[in-house]
Amino acid sequence: MIKKLKYNEIDFKKYTQCLENSEQRNWYAKKEVLDELSGHWEVVVYGDYEAVLPVPMRKKLGINFVIMPLFCQQLGVFSGKDNFEINNLLLQYLKKKYQVLFYSFNQNNLFTENLEKKKNYIIPISNYEILRRKKYFKGRKSTAKCAQHLIYKEIELNADSLKFIEDNNKGIPKKSDFEKFIKYLSFLDQNKTLQLCGAYLGEKLINLAVLISEKEQLSLLALINDETCKNENGPSFLIDKILQLYIHEKSFNFMGSNIRGIEVFFKSFGAELQEYCHLENKILKKIS
CATH class of the missing domain: 3.40.630.30 (Gcn5-related N-acetyltransferase (GNAT))
Structure with missing residues (x-):
């Protein structure tokens, strides 16, 4: 039901259709954007592209680590309707199958696990x-x-x-x-x-x-x-x-941002807070 696909194994027609029809659709997950910002990424797929989780990676010390590319704020799970059960399954798969340094989900993703959050x-x-x-x-x-x-x-x-x-x-x-x-x-x-x-x-x-x-x-x-x-x-x-x-x-x-002065500047125009979950391995980050 859940499988990891390397870049050359991805059916990009189905991947794009899933993104376009998803409740969580955003800019960062598009193929051309990830190609530009990451260069090295694959995807975790639930069912027949019922849900997708793009996974950007970078090699450090000969190991592929999951890390958000520069200028890429949110990825996470994309599906027709956000489903915390599917989200939980993909979260556990990500934690089990990858070495995660830092990964951001999107503001629409809900989990039963209490993950740390960032502000947008x-x-x-x-x-x-x-x-x-x-x-x-x-x-x-x-x-x-x-x-x-x-x-x-x-x-x-x-x-x-x-x-x-x-x-x-x-x-x-x-x-x-x-x-x-x-x-x-x-x-x-x-x-x-x-x-x-x-x-x-x-x-x-x-x-x-x-x-x-x-x-x-x-x-x-x-x-x-x-x-x-x-x-x-x-x-x-x-x-x-x-x-x-x-x-x-x-x-x-x-x-963003989590910097107080910038945060107040954004709020002063009537902007609404929308938090998003992330995974961060601070110990692994120091070692790498």
């Missing part, structure tokens, strides 16, 4: 005026209003935007990880799922929101700021403007 924040499709009036924090309304001297533009991935990202990136300190980030941006751009939204002070770009744009959701991959212009309140202006333009047709996924 999402604004569902809403009426912008009602969202702003009823759910924005008072201080966020004021900050966004004070930044109306800024100019909003949607721009292309080109030499200028790449230079801004390179000059102002603070969240990805390792050079190799930053190179993966730039490669991922090119992948998103080629697949027409990249959206770059900029805040300008006159002619100068001072803030950039890097978004993954899907049919029904925008996901914030990065918010990059020119720290010399932090008094201009560009991040508040930028998120508010994006919500004004798109929240009536697309939900907004903030993609």
Whole structure:
């Protein structure tokens, strides 16, 4: 009933159909996205692709460990309707058959086992005026209003935007990880799922929101700021403007975070907490 399939054994037509018809459908589990971010992954299948569990791996010390790829937030079980019995079976199979360093399930997966959780924040499709009036924090309304001297533009991935990202990136300190980030941006751009939204002070770009744009959701991959212009309140202006333009047709996924200051920033726009379970072997992580 449950089987592990190596990459070359996967029926990707059935795998994709399962994802598309699943209650938990998300961006990260798509074949092309996992191919780009992981490169080495397989899948645990329940029945005839009634449920699938994609498993990304990386080799360390000659051993294949399960670990979430960089820029991949949630995977887990995908099925027509979330079923905690199937989820439990696949969870136990994952723990028994693999060396798990770190693995994130998705926000819809329910388990009887009490797993550790991480935080994510999402604004569902809403009426912008009602969202702003009823759910924005008072201080966020004021900050966004004070930044109306800024100019909003949607721009292309080109030499200028790449230079801004390179000059102002603070969240990805390792050079190799930053190179993966730039490669991922090119992948998103080629697949027409990249959206770059900029805040300008006159002619100068001072803030950039890097978004993954899907049919029904925008996901914030990065918010990059020119720290010399932090008094201009560009991040508040930028998120508010994006919500004004798109929240009536697309939900907004903030993609984390567990850092208190960032968490409060997300909540101040009326974002709702959606936790997701994860497995982490802290001892194995130290050894590897």
